[in-house]
Amino acid sequence: MKIDFLTLFPDMFTGVMESSIMKKAQEKNAFQYRTFDFRSFATNKHNKVDDYPYGGGAGMVLMPQPIFDCVDSIKEETTDNPRVILMCPQGETFTQKKAEELSEEDHLIFICGHYEGYDERIREHLVTDEISIGDFVLTGGELGAMVVTDSIVRLLPEVLGNKASAQEDSFSTGLLEHPHYTRPADYKGMQVPESLRSGNHQKIADWRKKESLKRTKERRPDLLENYPLSEKEKEWLSEE
Structure with missing residues (x-):
């Protein structure tokens, strides 16, 4: 399995992805991950990835262009059809059943946002799934994406020493x-x-x-x- 994270803070992933079961899963070639700082895809002078919302209001909203271009660049280098997952409070609540479903995929792309939210065109025209890990709000989507990834990776073949461990888990x-x-x-x-x-x-x-x-x-x-x-x-x- 390939897992790609679109994030403004790629260093956040190192500790989790390079420790414990996640590290062992990579050593067993069960999955590989990459991080993409989508700020590098900004085309404006100051590499801005957010702007004020139309209609006014508090906070900033992530612009569509850097996100679309980053996802397009990933898709251009692969022949598979990745699921594009948006981490957001309005998404479906993550469950073990969803983890089992996603563990059957070959390629996942997680979009981890910050600020007030996403331009709605990202949600409507780019993503295949919207996921929330609970009825609370985090500073960004990185922590949620790592939680979801951990629950998926442990279900991959040969990751856990005892296959029954995952089968008998709660839920x-x-x-x-x-x-x-x-x-x-x-x-x-x-x-x-x-x-x-x-x-x-x-x-x-x-x-x-x-x-x-x-x-x-x-x-x-x-x-x-x-x-x-x-x-x-x-x-x-x-x-x-």
Whole structure:
């Protein structure tokens, strides 16, 4: 996978992209990334990329020309058809399902803006997706783009040491993940559940599913609205 970031602050990406799983993913050739300072595509005398909004109002708005020209230059050097993602508060809320969808793509381009917003022509004629990571506002789109990228890259083949790790994550199954325990079995009188120490695989699987359902009901009951519960799972929930 190729991932390109259009940003005014390319140095922001170095720490995240060159650490932990992201670094290992690149070493495994699972993905590669590049940053493009779209200020270098400005054609005006002072390399401005923003201007005052028509109609007045507070703040500055990103101009279309540098963004369009930067994306066009990327597309000219590739034969694929990249998804162009605009990070913005008005976009669809990012979910695990969206991460799984985007992980199937060969090439992604993220547009990370600053200031008051984007010229609407960028939104209408250039991007394929608009994404928000939540109902709050950040100074710029870089942090959001890195969050989205991390969730996508970890789903790529061979990135995680254990493929089941991603498959069993919260939201991947439609439920919140079950609790985890490790050694020691007894820590200051706090015991690991007997089911997990039983060695009985079916008993362990049932305990995990039951606890996953319980946690989802307590913390995110909205996720159960469209979850296809089996009769056994309905029975477990009724016990709570």
